Amino acid sequence: MPSSKEKLPGESYCFACGPENPIGLHLDFRFDAEKYVAEKTLPHEYQSYEGVVHGGIITTMLDEAMGGYLYSSGERAVTARLDVRYRKTTPVGEKLIITGWEEGRRGHFVNMKATIALADGTVTAEGSAKMALVD
Structure with a gap:
């Protein structure tokens, strides 16, 4: 299981x-088995139209x-490619569960997945990324 890493200055x-x-x-992630999980309720300051989280904020969370x-596993990486699928509107003012996990590796690239779900488990958005490991 990955270990948690402290943030560096800055x-x-x-x-x-x-x-x-x-x-x-202010996302506060923790490891839960092999997944990286945070819970967040976003206020209306992060909405696009009435009651719906802005797509850019959704992408940022994924x-x-x-x-x-x-990073929390002790590796430095940058996003080389990011794909997002918006499955349903993501509401402001409701608890969201943001989850990320590793799918596989090839050379210096790591394939990752992530979801945003409501408390009842309904997935509102999902992402996949190719992360490039850096020194």
């Missing part, structure tokens, strides 16, 4: 997970679930 301002970023998402998984 990384506490990450828009997605940085605790010191005043306008950030990307963080995949890249953060590797």
Whole structure:
């Protein structure tokens, strides 16, 4: 199972997970078996139209679930390719469960998957990414 890694100086301002970023998402992930999971209820400041989370914010949360998984496992990676499928509208003001996991590796690339789901398990968005490992 991956281990958790502390943030390096300056990384506490990450828009997605940085605790010191005043306008950030403040996502707080943890490992649950082989998956990287966070729960978040977004306020209306992150909506596009009434009651619906903006697609860019959804993409950011999926990307963080995949890249953060590797970072917290002690590996540095950048997103080389990212695909998002919006399956349903994602509501503001409701608990969301963001989950990321590793699918496989080939050379310096890691294939990742992530989902955003409602508390009842309904998946509203899913992502897949090819992450490039860097030194």
